[in-house]
Amino acid sequence: MDFINHLTSNNIKPSLQRIKIFEYLYDNREHPTVDTIYSDLVGDIPTLSKTTVYNTLKLFIDNNITSTVTIEDNEVRYDAIMEEHAHFKCEKCGNVQDVEIDVSALKFKEKNSFKVEKTNIYLKGKCNKCLNKIN
Amino acid sequence: MDFINHLTSNNIKPSLQRIKIFEYLYDNREHPTVDTIYSDLVGDIPTLSKTTVYNTLKLFIDNNITSTVTIEDNEVRYDAIMEEHAHFKCEKCGNVQDVEIDVSALKFKEKNSFKVEKTNIYLKGKCNKCLNKIN
DNA sequence: TCTAAATTTGTAATCATTACAATTTTATAA
């Protein structure tokens, strides 16, 4: 993945901060929160400010190269994979993972009363790691 | 719907506030936010405090007679219908409506790497009312 | 190199939510 090109072709000037934040998001499939992104990158970019993280994510979202994951009502997570997929969160360990899913299989009665443009699917339960643990 | 009985049978003492809040939630299928619930009920119960609304909703959620709808990352909505259904939000008018859906139709590859206990499906787009409006 | 525009940054403001202690209400037993 050529991050600079990806940003440029989406009308985003590839500043150091933007490249690093996008790269981090893209490589980190656990869908980090703003705090995690900031904490993990401030070592790399010592001048980084949390405002920049917020600004940059907003910019990414406005340009459709990032989306939010609101699987939990008290934390917003971010995702740089724009291909259709769902998310699973283990309620024991808290990890969030991507889930391949066929959204077109979803049928609903009210098909004619609105036009769907985006679908978010959130699954919760227990991951195998946690299920196999003896408590 | 006998609200008092519904609360009682779910181990919740049916105080005036609890009855009114549940009744409001159950009748209001637009999934109000805490602010909306508070504003709409404080006329009825002049002593009502927003803390009580928060406390009561938390109690309902802990006892599985209410769930949260986090279709938007900056507002938490509440829902007293516990039967399986999805939610659609019109991005033009902001209304949220229930959608009948067959969750069991959802197939995913990773079926064996976790155990799903809850599924939330959020649809966004334009409702017919907004689509038919001439701007 | 100079200047203007864009980007980043830090601080202060805002807003939703939670913590907590005081008050009020409810239930129980004398």
Add this chain to the structure above:
DNA sequence: TTATAAAATTGTAATGATTACAAATTTAGA
């Protein structure tokens, strides 16, 4: 009925995430 304890409600203050905003820095172009 009255007294007492427990439960529920309330108001205020604290917290924490996000946004607003203005100053500082960086970048791009003349």
